[in-house]
Amino acid sequence: MTHTTLVVHADPDLLAQAVAARLVVKVIDAQAERGQASIVLTGGRIAAAVYRAVRDLPARDAVDWSRVDVWWGDERFLPAGHPDRNETQARAALLDHLPLSPARVHPMPPSDGPDGADPEAAAARYAETLATAARPAALPHFDVLMLGVGEDGHVASIFPEHPVGYETRAVSAVRGSPKPPPVRTTLTRSTINSAEEVWLIAAGADKSAAVRMALAGAGPVQLPAAGVHGVGATRWLLDRAAAAEVAPTFRSLR
Numbered sequence: 001m002t003h004t005t006l007v008v009h010a011d012p013d014l015l016a017q018a019v020a021a022r023l024v025v026k027v028i029d030a031q032a033e034r035g036q037a038s039i040v041l042t043g044g045r046i047a048a049a050v051y052r053a054v055r056d057l058p059a060r061d062a063v064d065w066s067r068v069d070v071w072w073g074d075e076r077f078l079p080a081g082h083p084d085r086n087e088t089q090a091r092a093a094l095l096d097h098l099p100l101s102p103a104r105v106h107p108m109p110p111s112d113g114p115d116g117a118d119p120e121a122a123a124a125r126y127a128e129t130l131a132t133a134a135r136p137a138a139l140p141h142f143d144v145l146m147l148g149v150g151e152d153g154h155v156a157s158i159f160p161e162h163p164v165g166y167e168t169r170a171v172s173a174v175r176g177s178p179k180p181p182p183v184r185t186t187l188t189r190s191t192i193n194s195a196e197e198v199w200l201i202a203a204g205a206d207k208s209a210a211v212r213m214a215l216a217g218a219g220p221v222q223l224p225a226a227g228v229h230g231v232g233a234t235r236w237l238l239d240r241a242a243a244a245e246v247a248p249t250f251r252s253l254r
């Protein structure tokens with residue numbers, strides 16, 4: 001039974017700093033237990049703020065970054081190095097500043113990769129990368145999978161009422177994304193829900209309605225943020241504005 005927690009921080013800066021500290025501790029703990037750690041990154045503004053906060057956190061040096069696997073929960077399907085790719089943003093904000101093992105960094109394929117501009121082939125290739133790394137398991141062990149939350153309640157590139165909400169393969173192409181760019185690749189709900197911990201990170205008043213509805217138990221296709229949870233823990237990490245509409249009973253989850 002997954003354990004759900006909710007923590008509210010005063011503002012987006014403190015939220016990003018607290019999530020960064022939490023991430024570093026989680027990676028240290030995973031390495032102490034398993035000798036390695038695996039994290040799943042996402043895109044968006046709050047994620048970028050978290051990455052910068054990890055970069056600037058002195059305790060990041062307590063991690064053996066050469067034994068951390070880095071995966072992505074979703075990607076904008078654009079050429080390698082494009083400034084709007086989640087990979088490009090994560091590398092600039094954090095990854096380029098860490099002594100990672102290049103072979104343990106697993107970006108989703110770009111639109112100018114070996115599959116050309118075929119997002120279905122790119123999604124299938126990423127599914128194969130996951131399966132190869134996981135063997136003999138079906139999926140790698142993800143210690144932490146981070147998600148931003150859209151105003152409409154999307155997470156990763158799983159948008160409300162979009163066919164990707166029904167997808168059962170591990171990784172899916174997404175066409176017609178309401179958030180630009182229109183073509184993306186994403187882990188699907190069942191893959192996300194295989195993670196040990198899923199963290200939903202949101203800042204700002206424009207997220208408050210989606211957060212309220214997700215915690216009130218909306219349907220997963222209608223509101224994707226309502227359908228994701230970690231095997232061990234699901235953590236809602238919010239700033240005060242994003243938490244403004246959360247019912248008092250949920251606040252006691254803290």
Ligand SMILES: O=C(O)[C@H](O)[C@@H](O)[C@H](O)[C@H](O)COP(=O)(O)O
Binds near residue numbers: 047075086148155
């Ligand atoms: O590629 C993306 O755009 C995302 O992965 C997306 O799911 C993002 O995390 C949310 O839209 C929240 O983004 P913000 O933090 O910028 O609101």
